[in-house]
Amino acid sequence: MAEIAVSHLLANFAPFLQEEVNLLTGVRDEIEYIRDEFERMTAFLRVADAMEERDPELKVWVKQVRESAYDIADALDLYMLRLGHHHGNGVCGFLRKVSCYIKTIKARHQIAFEVKRIKSRLINISNGHQRYADIHRRQEQASRPTVAWYDSRGDALLLEEAELVGIEKPKRELTQFLLEEDPRLKVVSIAGMGGLGKTTLTKKVYDDTIVKKHFQNHAWITVSESFKIEKLLQSVILQLFEEVKQPIPQGVENMDTNSLKGIIKTFLQQKKYVLVLDDVWDIHAWQSVRYAFPNGNCGSRVILTTRNIDLASFSSREYHGKVYNLTPLAPEDSWTLFCRKTFQGNSSPPYLEGLSRDILRRCEGLPLAIVAISGLLSTKEKNVEEWERISRSLGAELEENEKLTSMSKILSLSFFDLPWNLKLCFLYLSIFPEDYSIDHWRLIRLWVAERFVEAKDGMTIEEVAQSYLNGLISRSLIQVAERRNDRRIKTYRIHDLWREIIVSMSREQNIVTLSSECGTVWIKKVRRLSVHQNLEGEQESSCFTHLRSLIVFSSIDSFSILSKVALLGDDLRLLTLLDLEGTQLETFPNEVVKLCHLRHLSLRRTNLKTIPKSIGNLRNLETLDLKHTHVIEFPDEILKLQRLRHLLSYRYHMLDWPFFQDQTGFKAPMGIGSLSSLQKLCSIEANHDNNNGIVLKEVGKLTQLRRVQILKLRREDGKVLCSSLEKLKNLRSLLVRAIQVDEIINLDSLSSPPQCLRTLYLVGHLQRLPRWIPSAFNLVRVCLVYSKLRDAEPLRSLHDLPNLTHLEIFTAYDGEELCFKAGAFQNLETLWLCLLQELIWVRVEVGSMPHLKKLSLEKCKLMADLPSGIEHLTNLEMLHLADMPYSLISRLNRGLPGGDYWKVSHIPHVEIGVWKDGNWEGSFLS
Template identity: 50%
Template structure:
């Protein structure tokens, strides 16, 4: 993290020196001197950042560097803030005079502060040179690693402090089978795969987060009697983070030759890597071998290994364990291999393992059951965590329930004082230390979020960007780079996907509790994020980011706002806490990110207008009804999220926000089913075309007589736009506007009820369009849709098409999701043989004349979810549904009893066989203001919604809720 802090402030210093900020000569010289010294430290910091946890003195030095970097950042921000204020407020000669005096004063102040920083850096530099010598790290000046947005690069790793990890990995290899839980099925699957089937070389990649038991599982496979008999030669090679390819090859040679009781080649000690590889390859040629490469950390390691493997049809196999999905993919792709993602233990398996470790296999005492269940939830099915916690619990007296409660509520505090938990922490910490410097602050930023919080990736990306964590890369938008960062965290198993978008990208994820504990600890140590989870908390000396979870005391707020750069709130409803937050904002002039989502605010807090530095502002799901005209003061604002508020008009002042990239202003109408006017946006604002930086604009209402469409045509950076209240007379111009928006990925259009959405004028649609939402009657199917090779999702609502729309959609190569709501007036829908090869989600709602759905052979082979609702004339489930082997969920909403009865096994339904193999089949009815959900056996499953106004907006959202 120190490397990131230094790199971040170097960027600021470079900007300060390069831009048109007039600095007096002495100040400029001091700034340049500080910049040069920081650049000299960066190469060493790459090693020091990862090694500081194992060296207390080094940790102090790294903290000193980080603190200096933060102070320099604060000085620059304050200086720029003073320049902002001295630039306004007066005019003419008086303004120039006041500006000159204030500006000179600012220069004197910054010069004095920089000289003080320089003096401290002189002392720090002495420590730098001492540690640089002991670590043997070359001084490389400003030769910084490039920023990246994904890929296989690994950074921040160190060979120091790795022995503990190796020791624990060795412990995993010594476990007896009887000590293991949940290993039987995975072991059986892997053994079957590697000893049966084709004779080609097989490569198996076992992938998962640290602590899941990858090494333990593969070792049991490796030692299995059937496996030993099947292979002629075998070797187990531990790779780990820091490995030497020559030493790895020598280890392999020793194992292979010793197994055959052959002497190793005499010249092996002097062989280079090429000769060593040739030796291994020659030995393995024409043999059936099993090699395990345990703990492979990057693609480059695999590239160094794979060339020793003879690709012969001998039935040989290679097993790789790794934490990284890109490594697993690289290992398996060339050999058409097998990726085995190792999953956490189930609740039942977790409980068995905990009892095995905590109570020596005996039952958990009843008075401790609730506490143990709570502790187990924190473990999240991670065997390493369960074993470590179980070992700690085994030392507690069962009669002393207070000790058990303390452990439950204070697991994080136990990390530093308990050997077993410390060992677990070190293993998990390896993944954090291995992160490139630019990903460390991004990952630590997750400590803002409460435990078990579902993290929305769009929101997280916007916050990262506003904080300045994401750096521009040539030819890529900053959002794309940030998405690459997210993908890399998911790839490294540091974020667990919970929900994906239709294009396969992750939409929502969460972080394992124990990884969260690690970054919480890091955040506390480095004053990166301060979290208020309880009253009377002990505040650190410096608060840079504040996350309010529930309560914030009045007495503390004024002291900690001066250096604050982000403030996020979660589940805040207490009026005193809201008052404290608003008071805190008065002293938080440096704030970049402000997220007040869900606060019961009725008025826009005027204090926000004083936050000159603000980049990100979310008032999502508040009760705010209007924005002040003086919103123009927030001239650096890039993201404005007003989703779920009651705002329907925007002030003219918003047109001054030239950096605005995302403008979200809309709220949904709640109800059991989606009404025609299901979403309310904001009225068209004359001059909206001035916001040239806009990437997202949702939802804007087309007012009669306005020149909205002409202005939208000038917003050529738009990637997502939704326009409502269009009229038929607008359609010809609308089509020409859409043709001009070449970067568009998502398009939503809806005409006023009763008008026709005529899109026949469109001849060339945006080539990268992925999501298309059309609302209102269509005279004909828009034939240009057939050319959208990137289209992933399409919604047709109230279209009332007379032709079967499937014939126009069936050849789209990437179409994953289709929703029809009152979109078709015909009696039959037919999915032709071999068509819709990527379709996974299908929703059919209120197709009033529909009588039959036919799915021909080999059509929709990947369909996973099918929802049918209010299709009252439909005679039966789709013909051919029994062939859909991928179908996991089948849901019916408000379908007639005569449709449901033949599917019920209790009523001897003659069509039950068609759906018998589908894991989840439900039918639901909206009754008395709530959804009643029934499985096929007819019993009431549960009440999902308890009051009128259930927040169901689309068919997809109904599936999410249910």
């Protein structure tokens, strides 16, 4: 992880060495030496990253390197702040340069002293580690464990089934799959985070008497993260031959991998076998053994357990199998297991039940954690004070209590297996409070602002960050909490115990400092500060001079936090990231415009109303997030922010249907097209100050746009907008909202849609859908609002789109009949029909919408019956009925003769209710 700090530093040396104002004598040489030394270190840092947890001395060295890189970056940035001014040309420019030199001579000496100090420190670090020559020797030594710890994963193979909880259903389902009468070789992958009990479950299935009798040959191989292919294959051969009491082939111990695979393949040919590959970490491990297992069309099976979801999907899809995603224990099973281990099978004493359930909640159904923590509690006095202390300091217990060490180590294996560039990204998640829903785009923008993400050819930096997220998801380190209607991920979360672990790691390595209600132990140099409750203590000002990031999650203490930010303004000049989302801010802090290095500024969900002209000082700003504020206009000085990639400012008005003006954007400066780096622009008003479409023409210059929202569009502006849209080849998301509810949106001038377009929102009167809709093959989501279409045109234009999964029709269709034809909408998963005031009936033909999962009908007051043919939607999981006529709802009564209950009996969830004062009141049909 130190490599990230060093790489950023190396990228920033050139401007300093090329600075037009001369450095003091010798300082340039000092800086060049430091640069060269860091370049030499870089070659060893990736090796060291993989070894440091096993080598305490190396861990200290890596930390020293990282802190030195941060320190020199601070010194160089301070130099730019104090001396890096443009003085102009000619005599006046020369005089200003001389004057500036004289005025800053003291600062120059201070910087020179700091550079020399860092150089001396760097030399000591280098010499202390013997110039890194022993790194490779350490790598070899580190491959052998240097710190003994008990790996309890093997215990899973010895557990009696009577000791287990919640295993019956998954065992039954997996056994049924193994016994299926299908002659093809199949791979079933059991996937999930460490500690869920994948090995335990697999062992019980593998040892089942019926399974044993069903297969001729059996073998169990534990792969692990550091397997040796020859040893693994030799183990398979040994088990197979011993099972049938045949002699082991001679010379096996000296054979190469191809010879070993040949023996296995020959032995298993035309046999019905079951093999378990337990604890497989990556695709390489699977690929190194898979061709040893023949497909003899005998009904053989391979069971693979893994923490890597991508690997599970890859292996099972390749061999006609399935992925079984193991889930945490249900609350009742968790409580049973907890009481069994903590109270020796007895119930919890009433006075401890509240604390017990609080501790158990943080285990989140993870069997490994429940067993480990209940084992610790079983040895403690059964008193409230002791249990309250453990609940309060669970993170410290994970670090220090030997009864929990093994569990922490098992969970941490997934972290240590991460590539170096993902480790820092994962530790950074410690900035978020417990149980916090982490917004997808917020996290990506934070990572980018922190410079955690490497640039790659052909990809935006945000796309690279997305690949990092996918890597953490596939390794079961973060969980998808919520998806958007077009299947994109909206929020993430991390397991509470994982959070405890990474908070500890992050604090140890000075990645993030947390200020919380439990108090904060302030370190000497705080680099990143996350405020969860209060900014307390007396030494903040002395440790904030190196602060790079400040994120505030507390609105309760927002005034005191912001006042301290103001008081520390001069000491926060190195700040690159400021996130005050949700605080009680009403005016733009003057101190912020002094932060010349600021790359990310979020004032989302504050009461801010105006932006000062001095915003133009923030020349390095890349993200300006003002969503859900009251800002409706930007000064022209914002056009100075040439690095801006995300400009977000809009607000929704929480009004009841069928109001139209429910979104406010901002008045864009006339020259907004000069912000050529913009990727997201939300939301600009097309018409203000009689600009005659100039703003819409400017949009066409923003060729990097991925997402844009256009508000207050007039009919006559359609051609100008279409002309601009044709230039936006990278556009993924488009929202167009008319200036009035009756204003026509005319987008027919667009010859062809942006080929990357995934989501389309059209809010306003449409005489017809744009002619290019059928050729927008990548559309995933379409939302039509107030369209006033009078025939079935929307369906005919949309029904063949191959990727369309989500369709919303809100007050958009004035016809009486709606028919979904056979073969239409082959991939649609969600259909929402709302406020269709004239709609009387809906028909679904056989073969239409075969993959529909959710159907929502709201406020269609003339519909007296369910959609005809709804019984054909066999994959429907949710039917949502809101404010629908009583005549329709009453016919769903299970006991009503001749009613419609039979039409929905196959749907797992049928929800019926009404909206009252903006709140949903409903229940599920039983």
